[in-house]
Structures are given as structure tokens and as C-alpha cells.
Amino acid sequence: MAKAPARAPAPSEPPTSNRERPNDPQPYAASKDELLKFYEQMLLIRRFEEKAGQLYGLGLIGGFCHLYIGQEAVAVGLQSALSGDDSVITGYRDHGHMLLCGIPPKDVMAELTGRQAGISKGKGGSMHMFSVEHKFYGGHGIVGAQVSLGTGLAFAHKYRNDGGVALAYFGDGAANQGQVYESFNMAELWKLPIIYVIENNQYAMGTSVNRASAEDQLYRRGESFRIPGLQIDGMDVLAARGAAEEALAWVRAGKGPIILEMKTYRYRGHSMSDPAKYRSRDEVQAVRDKSDPIEHVKKLLSEQGVGEDELKKIEQDIRRQVNESADFAESTPEPEPSELYTDVLVENY
């Protein structure tokens, strides 16, 4: 009997997906003025957060206080691409996103010190700040809640057909919450206009991504929901802006949600009370030395012929702004005791 001819083993490469994919994002070609703006915004966040850290050390800020130092390029790059119709929501590491939404630094700082003039009248604190006027919807203290809530914002954009897109930020830690996937499912099912931004700063509090995530390439986390994902260098503001352009084009074309995994790094502890024993000083220092987002833009600026003097002037201006906001936050009064009972409900019954 003739033997069946031996077959060559099937190639083991995974089949190529026939789903539509977004284009590979290109680094944004920023003009000199745009670059200066990015520099200024990143520097504002950094100096603001450094000041908040100082005030925390002095006991003027209490509770939990999560700083954004190191991650500035993510929010600056992404939010620079938004229009006035779009909405933003994030978790508790929210100071930077707020400043970028146009909320005055003194309103944020006064909230951190728990004063009546704070954006939430001193009742919210670091983790719970909102500005409906600036389309910033928090500021949420429960890990992952902003993902479902942000999906709801996207639902409202679609319902009203107002052309807006929701930008929902969350961390690598929140990426393991169940409600994230419940939201992914509905967002894709209903083609909601939302960009899910995973700010992967490598550590969920003290737990590194690969100790907590079976699939540690977080941009792939939408695959079983048919949501495309892109992995982006979150330390590069131009890469972040380029990714935002591509993501917004995708979402505004009605193709539904998209995931941006922004690889970034926080220099400080998870919160002010984190001794950060889970990583070495050398690791942190190496990132600061090699990939600092502000230094990166500074270099680009000097290549474009922007002199030290001009940068210094920006720096001085920002320091002045931050100092003023800190002075204000220290001196402005605490809420009236009667505020205890206001804003529990909107209406009277």
C-alpha cells in the first residue's frame, strides 16, 4: 500500500488578523511654539507636584496624595490633541490632568490643602476633584471606576451626537479590574467614542506589572473585545501626541474604542506615604537620566535654537505661578463649618 505523502507541518505562526487596525502612529511634528507649550505644561506639572510634595511634608496636605512626576508627557501629549467637545476622566493621580484641562493651579492646590477656595470647596481632596465646566469628570478614588464612568461619558457623547470623545485614563493596576472588561465589551458593542489610556508606570502601588498581569503587554488587553491597542513611548511627548492623533482619527471615524498603552514611569512612590522598597534607587535614577520627558523636550528645543535664557524665563514664570498657588492654598480659609451639610443632595425634599 502506498503511503500517504508526508505533509509538511503547518507553519506555527499565528494567522494574520483580518481586522482593521489603526495606522502606526508617527511622532508628532511639533512647531517650535508647540514644543515650547509642551515644555511649559510638563514643567508646570512637575513643579506643581514637587510643591505639593513639599506641602505634604509640612503637613499642609493630608490623606493620600499621588504625584504625577515622571509621567508628564502622557497627559500633555494626549490632551494637546483634544477639542473643546471632548471629556477627560482619570483616577486619583489626577493633578496633572486637571492643570491641562485649564483648571487654575491655585484652585487645585487649595483643594489639596482642604480650603473653601479649592475646586471641590475642600470636600474632595487630592483624589476627588472635578470640573464640569472644563469637561474634567474626576478624579476618582476607586481603582478602575473611571473606566466604566468614562465609558458612560462616551455613551453620553454618542447619545447626544455631539462629536465629543471621552479620554479615560487608568493605570496598569486598574487594568486588572473586572469592570474594565465589562466596559470594553459594551464600548465596542455600541461603538462608543472613547480612548482608553493605560498609563503603565510599571507598578501598581508596589506590585510590578509582570507580577500582577498574565498578559503584561497591556495594549493587547482589548483583543478579545476586538478593540485595537497601540503601545506608545509615554516618556516622549511627541510620540504621545502622535498616538492621540491616530486614536482620535479612529474614534471620530465611528470605529469605536481604542486602547493606548503609554509606557511611562513614576519617579516618586505610589503615594506620599510609599517608601518604595520594591524597586532600587538605581532603577529610578536610570530612568531619570535616560528618559526624562522634560529633558527630552529641552534637548529638542535647543536643537531648534531656543536658548537657555528663554527656557530659564519659562522656568521662573512657572515657579512663580506655583509659589503663588501654594501661598494662596496656605492662606485661604478652610470651609465654613456649615459647609459640612451642603451639597449632600442637590434638591430639597
Place this chain on the structure above:
Amino acid sequence: MAIDIKMPALSPTMEEGTLAKWLVKEGDTVKSGDIMAEIETDKATMEFEAVDEGVVAKILVAEGTDNVKVGEVIMQLDGEDAGVGGSTAPAQAAPADQGAATKDDNPAADAKADEKKADAVEDSAHPAQEKVETGARQLFAAAENKAEVRDPAIPAGTEMVKITVREALRDAMAEEMRADDRVFVMGEEVAQYQGAYKVTQGLLDEFGDRRVIDTPITEYGFAGIGSGAAMGGLKPIVEFMTFNFALQAIDHIINSAAKTNYMSGGQMRCPIVFRGPNGAASRVGAQHSQNFGPWYASVPGLIVIAPYDAADAKGLLKAAIRTTDPVVFLENELLYGRSFEVPKLDDWVLPIGKARIMREGSDVTIVSYSIGVGLALEAADKLAEEGIDAEVIDLRTLRPLDKQTVLKSLAKTNRMVVVEEGWPTCSIASEISTIAMEEGFDDLDAPVMRVTDEDVPLPYAANLEKLALVSADKVIAAVKKVCYRK
């Protein structure tokens, strides 16, 4: 050897239905699995299947007949082997009789949902058991109380129409959706299926799938999406198939919806209604039977409403949809099919936070809410026969609580019993008795008594369920105690 085929009970609460259509005629031979008839319940049209073989001998109830009682013989079948177990025995029983003892013995007919996708509700739809006294049944029966209740909110001379609580809730949503495009409803099976309990019946047809949205089974996710949409300026109605499942979503109800206005210093609102059935249903066991009223009522920032009758269900749901605050609206499955008079007004809206005196009396105050009100009214009727004149207060809103009405009544009667279909510990009853003690101490001639469910997870067995749930007899005993009467 004729076998009586009886009108089946197709849900825990069904007592009668419409024989919509016969699919067999006399002389036809049927075999197991053949669909013999279509029967309309208050929730759905169900197919009625044969279980055994036989020839249709006689059809006793014509198609199109309404109000056919569960257990009524609707046809006779000549079964070839009907003699099994004795030639004279009515060997085959309709589902209505099977539930307790004979379900597995020799069922003759069975019914299944006309939809393939059996959901939790259909899973829970045991045949009603006419002959089995269950706790839920007595709650259900008490809800039929015919006591005249007055409602000063209704203008004199208003025409009244009798509708079910289910219809009242649906009408409230439909009216508000017509009035305000920001209002939409989302939840499991609310659209194409017309609602697991048919509360959203007809809404998809009128408003389309932009505003009546079926969600996957994903409570945490859609409670969050609803809350986010409310923050973004819409007015969502989120239906939970039951509030037991809302435990998966309670984080958003409390942390996201209730606290936002306060945490934002009053600038970010969350105008949302979370609604669905709450409390014990019939024989569905511990995980499907719980009253969450006290849980939500403990949370500042929430409005919690638990209506009893159809007029309140409608007027308060409309108010709940209109208000800018987040509302937890607790309905009761056992009450959905109950009919009550509702004023025929273009815009029947009731104030939130106001209790209602359901029955005036001078000897004792019975405070309750939701289905407990039916028991309180039944108890009050029986007590009247014994010369005890009870005042019955329906709280209607659990947060904010109408303390004034309660304390005023206490000042009049000097005695108080609180009736609650729920656990005793940290209950609304506990709260009311605390208020009576703190603010009405001088008016008390006796300690306030709590009449609640037993402090156990709700058991399945009919006798145990009955023992666990609150009853009119327990209310009567407590009232006699505070009146120092035997």
C-alpha cells in the same frame, strides 16, 4: 381514563391567565412535547406543552377566555396508558399541583417560556402552589387588601383608573421619556425581551433602541456606564433585574453616584435612577430574596424610595426621574401584578420624602413600607374587629425619612409597631424605633416593637419560608403587646 389537564401556573405569582389559543382540537393525538396551547400571563405569552401521549377528548375552556384560574380544568385527554398507577386515578396533574409533592412523580403537562433564552426570572418561575401555604403567598395575598386608603394628594373629583403596579411603573417611565430626551432606560432584557418582569413592556417600540438599551449581564459595568452618562448630562434609568444582582454594582451606586455631588463641592451631578425588584419573591431562596432598603437608606447622597401601591409607584418614579439627585427605587416583584386605583391625571407626580397615612387610627401606629404596608393594612382590619384602632403609615421614601409624620402619629397614638419585610438588625425598623426614642420618648406608652423577617437567610422550603417572613399575625401579636392586650 380521561386525564384532566389544568390551567398551569407559569410564574411564582400567577393566579389566573388568558387561554389565548388552542393549537390542538378534539380528536387530535398529542405526544410529549407537542404544544397544545398558548397561555398569556401578566408577564408573557407562554407555550403549554403536553408531557404524555393521548387523544384530546374534550376542550373545556374556549380560546380567548380571560381570567382562567390556575388549577381550573381546561381540557381532557384520553391517555392510552393513563391507567398506570390505577385506572381511576387522575394520574396526571397540571403543573399547579405538581410543585410540592408530585413534580417528579407523574407530571402531565409542562410549560416553558416562549423564549429560548431562559433567564434568571424564568429559572425562578416555579409553579405557584395553590395548596402550599408559603410566606411569600401570604405577603402576596395581603397586598390585595381592599382597605380604602385616602390620599390627600389627589384632587377631589379626579377620575381613578385601576392599573397594576407594573403598568404604573411603565407609564411613569414612558411619560418622562416623552417629556425629556435625556431620559433613557438600560438594563438586562429591558428592550427586545420587554423586561424580565415586563416592566419596560412597549418602551422599545415607542422609543427605539437609542433610548431603550439591552445590556449584557454586566451589572458593575452598566451601573458605571449609567453613572458616567449621568455625570455627562443624561438622565439614565438603570434597571437591575433584581436588586440582589446590584450587589455587583453597589460600588458605583455608592462611591460614584451618591458621593459625587458632595465631593465636587456641588458642581458635578449624577441624576440617575437605579430601579428594580427588591425583597423576597416567592420561593426563590436566599440569594434572590433580600431587602436592601436599609443598606441604601444608610448612605448620604442617595434618595431611596420603596412604594407600595400603583399610584405611589407612578407618582414617585416620575419624581425620581425628574430629580437631580441619584435615586435607588426599590420595587417589589410580588406587587407588580397587583392592581390599584391610580388618578387619571396628565402629570401625576408625588413629592419625595413624604410618608402617607394609609389608614387613620387612634390606638396604635403601624409604620411600614413596600409590601409590608399590605400586611399592616390587613392586620389593622383584623385589629379593628377586636376594638383596636390602628393608624397605618406608609413611609414611601426611606431616605430622606419623613420623621414628622411618624412622630406626629406617635404623639397621637402613643404606641408604635414597625413592620418590615427584611432583616431586623440595622433595619429601617431599628431606625424608626431610634427616632421614636430620641425624639418621641415622652409620647411613648410602650416600647416600639419591630416586626420583621427572621434573622436568617431566606430558606427555600415552603414551611420554612413562611416561618421566616413577616406576617399579619405577627403584626397583630406585636400590636396587642404594645397595647397591653391579650
